[in-house]
Amino acid sequence: MTELTAPNVVASSTRSDRRRKILQNLLRGERPYMLYIAFVILLVVFSLSSPWFLSVDNFLNIGRQTTLVSIIAVGMTFIIIARQIDLSVASTLALSGMAAALAMSQINNSWIVGAVAGLGTGALVGLINGILTTQLSIPSFLVTLGSLSMARGLAMMVTNTKPVIITNETYFAIFGEGTFLGMPVPIAWTLAAMVVGILLLHYNVFGRRIYAVGGNPTAALYSGINTKRITTAAFVLTGTLAGLAALVLSARSHAARPDVVQGMELDVIAAVILGGCSLFGGRGYILGTLFGSLIIGTLNNGLVLLGVSSPMQLVIKGAIIVAAVAFTKR
Amino acid sequence: MKPILRQALPLTVLMAAAAVATVPSARAEVPATCVKGVNLATLGPKSIVGQGPHGEKAASPEVLALSEADVAKIKEKNFKVGISMQTVNLDWSQLQIQGITDTLKKYGVTVTGVASAEYQVDKQIADIENTIQQHPDGIISIPVDFTATAPTYKKIAKAGIKLVLMDSIPTGLKHPEEYATMVSADSQGNGQIAAQILASCMPQGGTIGLVNFGVDYFSTNERTKGVREWMKANRPDIKMKQVDFTDPPKVSQIAGDFLTGNPDVKGLYAVWDQPALDTLSSMRAQGIDIPMTTVDLGLQSAIEIAKGGPLKATGSQRPYDQGVAEAMAMMNALLGKETPGWVGVQSLPVTQANVLESYKTVFKKDPPAELTDACNKAKPACN
Numbered sequence: 001m002t003e004l005t006a007p008n009v010v011a012s013s014t015r016s017d018r019r020r021k022i023l024q025n026l027l028r029g030e031r032p033y034m035l036y037i038a039f040v041i042l043l044v045v046f047s048l049s050s051p052w053f054l055s056v057d058n059f060l061n062i063g064r065q066t067t068l069v070s071i072i073a074v075g076m077t078f079i080i081i082a083r084q085i086d087l088s089v090a091s092t093l094a095l096s097g098m099a100a101a102l103a104m105s106q107i108n109n110s111w112i113v114g115a116v117a118g119l120g121t122g123a124l125v126g127l128i129n130g131i132l133t134t135q136l137s138i139p140s141f142l143v144t145l146g147s148l149s150m151a152r153g154l155a156m157m158v159t160n161t162k163p164v165i166i167t168n169e170t171y172f173a174i175f176g177e178g179t180f181l182g183m184p185v186p187i188a189w190t191l192a193a194m195v196v197g198i199l200l201l202h203y204n205v206f207g208r209r210i211y212a213v214g215g216n217p218t219a220a221l222y223s224g225i226n227t228k229r230i231t232t233a234a235f236v237l238t239g240t241l242a243g244l245a246a247l248v249l250s251a252r253s254h255a256a257r258p259d260v261v262q263g264m265e266l267d268v269i270a271a272v273i274l275g276g277c278s279l280f281g282g283r284g285y286i287l288g289t290l291f292g293s294l295i296i297g298t299l300n301n302g303l304v305l306l307g308v309s310s311p312m313q314l315v316i317k318g319a320i321i322v323a324a325v326a327f328t329k330r
Numbered sequence: 331m332k333p334i335l336r337q338a339l340p341l342t343v344l345m346a347a348a349a350v351a352t353v354p355s356a357r358a359e360v361p362a363t364c365v366k367g368v369n370l371a372t373l374g375p376k377s378i379v380g381q382g383p384h385g386e387k388a389a390s391p392e393v394l395a396l397s398e399a400d401v402a403k404i405k406e407k408n409f410k411v412g413i414s415m416q417t418v419n420l421d422w423s424q425l426q427i428q429g430i431t432d433t434l435k436k437y438g439v440t441v442t443g444v445a446s447a448e449y450q451v452d453k454q455i456a457d458i459e460n461t462i463q464q465h466p467d468g469i470i471s472i473p474v475d476f477t478a479t480a481p482t483y484k485k486i487a488k489a490g491i492k493l494v495l496m497d498s499i500p501t502g503l504k505h506p507e508e509y510a511t512m513v514s515a516d517s518q519g520n521g522q523i524a525a526q527i528l529a530s531c532m533p534q535g536g537t538i539g540l541v542n543f544g545v546d547y548f549s550t551n552e553r554t555k556g557v558r559e560w561m562k563a564n565r566p567d568i569k570m571k572q573v574d575f576t577d578p579p580k581v582s583q584i585a586g587d588f589l590t591g592n593p594d595v596k597g598l599y600a601v602w603d604q605p606a607l608d609t610l611s612s613m614r615a616q617g618i619d620i621p622m623t624t625v626d627l628g629l630q631s632a633i634e635i636a637k638g639g640p641l642k643a644t645g646s647q648r649p650y651d652q653g654v655a656e657a658m659a660m661m662n663a664l665l666g667k668e669t670p671g672w673v674g675v676q677s678l679p680v681t682q683a684n685v686l687e688s689y690k691t692v693f694k695k696d697p698p699a700e701l702t703d704a705c706n707k708a709k710p711a712c713n
Contacts, residue, residue, distance in 0.1 A: 052591045065583045161419045165700045253611045255630050259419040304587035310544045310576045
């Protein structure tokens with residue numbers, strides 16, 4: 001909570017005090033600012049190394065490529081602030097995509113039906129995760145480890161592991177291939193998820209309760225907060241966002257496949273932690289998460305542009321992520 | 331609001347950059363003659379061009395035919411066979427399994443189960459060890475990795491169980507002591523088909539990009555080798571660039587970045603159909619429209635070929651027929667008959683002109699409505 005509210009403290013001071021404190025924060029390695037600095041360093045390094053990096057088209061590439069991780073990471077931020085974890089998000093995405101595609105193929109090829117089915121399936125998986133975690137007091141790590149397997153298995157079972165083709169052009173335009181205010185719709189969906197996340201987390205009583213539950217669950221309970229309901233809501237939000245990511249992915253690839261994005265939950269968690277969230281709960285913010293995701297996406301992009309071999313990319317990416325977290329945690 | 335506004339400052343810069351962006355300019359330089367100049371009757375090799383993993387010459391599936399006496403013996407013995415796959419999530423895998431099970435069932439051989447390793451070496455090792463514990467008479471399998479799984483595959487022969495392999499041979503396994511046969515498509519031949527059609531779309535001196543599997547794997551190596559060698563022999567003017575992936579789910583990102591970093595690339599080859607579809611998804615997002623060819627045929631890739639979009643053609647395997655050959659090889663082995671080290675199955679060129687017919691050939695069933703609809707919209711180019 002302290003780090004989250006650091007800018008608030010600054011805001012109440014005079015302008016010169018604010019500048020001084022920002023500088024102090026920078027020198028002390030305050031996480032929010034160091035995150036931006038790490039991002040800018042990456043931009044500078046890649047811009048100097050590759051003639052193709054610094055272009056609008058390439059930034060759009062990075063934006064599109066980080067869409068899935070960014071959207072789900074918004075929900076994961078709530079989960080981790082609430083001192084929980086959700087390992088099932090990638091499987092939830094796969095299952096939601098299959099539900100959307102199957103619903104469209106069965107009911108008039110309607111994109112609305114597909115969207116409702118995809119989002120609804122994600123929300124349902126989140127609700128089940130939340131209820132099992134809070135009502136049966138099973139650690140969310142175990143609950144979502146189980147649902148990771150069950151959701152993926154269900155996604156494979158419903159079509160005997162075959163992909164489901166999508167043919168609705170409106171669906172493609174709305175979720176995958178169209179543009180909104182000049183930007184590709186996947187990026188617009190990412191920004192929409194982020195804005196909703198910021199409003200819920202920073203401007204809503206729900207957000208304050210999430211911090212309270214994650215910061216000190218016992219104190220939150222004695223303060224009259226229904227901690228179970230708040231925690232469950234965080235899981236539902238994350239599941240719904242996994243459903244939204246499923247719509248984006250299936251619209252981009254013109255099909256839903258049960259084997260997509262396996263292991264993506266680790267990228268999502270990495271983005272959230274890199275963005276300043278504490279795995280011990282009670283601390284984190286949405287903008288940090290977005291930049292955590294962008295750092296990972298920029299690394300992926302820049303290393304390919306430089307022609308770095310695939311195994312070496314993994315080594316460099318891992319080292320930079322660990323270094324970035326260590327640096328910003330000082 | 332102020333703290334949030336301050337937090338939002340970097341985002342605002344990012345959004346401004348995105349807002350000024352328009353849809354990226356399309357790279358659309360596909361020659362009008364693309365693919366049309368290719369004669370299907372003369373397309374692709376007419377016999378197996380590749381060699382087996384140990385330099386063997388290909389044997390035809392016909393050599394595996396059984397006599398009536400053989401069939402009677404098979405039916406009498408009530409043999410059991412287990413299957414260990416690398417994954418079951420591909421049309422390719424499903425058709426292989428279908429070809430094997432249909433054929434074995436016809437001769438009264440029981441399939442004890444199908445294990446799917448999900449591309450994980452440790453899971454495949456466990457799958458094979460568990461299958462050995464079921465004491466089947468034979469195991470048909472495709473190795474996830476031909477080095478790490480080799481010691482486990484050697485246990486199969488030691489347990490007195492016959493082994494038939496698909497597509498690759500684990501390191502150090504000896505024929506015929508440790509495996510009866512390896513059955514695969516003519517991967518080099520399929521690569522040649524992909525190269526020949528892609529070349530027909532390329533201007534003189536153009537550059538193509540190879541989206542290649544960066545893991546040392548026999549069949550995928552052979553495909554890309556087929557492309558490279560065909561280009562060098564027939565279109566030396568074409569320059570080739572390559573990007574490797576090791577993690578299939580990352581292809582969309584890697585291929586998209588490769589295209590950004592190599593704007594001179596005017597044609598693409600992807601090593602199998604799913605990476606081709608993932609590359610296509612990136613191309614759509616970036617507004618790039620350049621021709622692409624690949625190897626293998628699935629429903630979605632068939633639809634893309636039928637539409638007449640960037641995916642122009644594929645050199646297809648015949649996975650059902652390969653499954654039939656594997657089952658026949660297994661029954662030969664169970665009868666104690668000598669089987670060849672490598673059985674090769676002829677490649678099949680698939681373009682917009684023959685995609686419906688090819689679907690029937692590969693999948694052994696009529697095309698689904700999605701494919702026929704796509705073809706109807708693209709008539710007369712799509713038959």
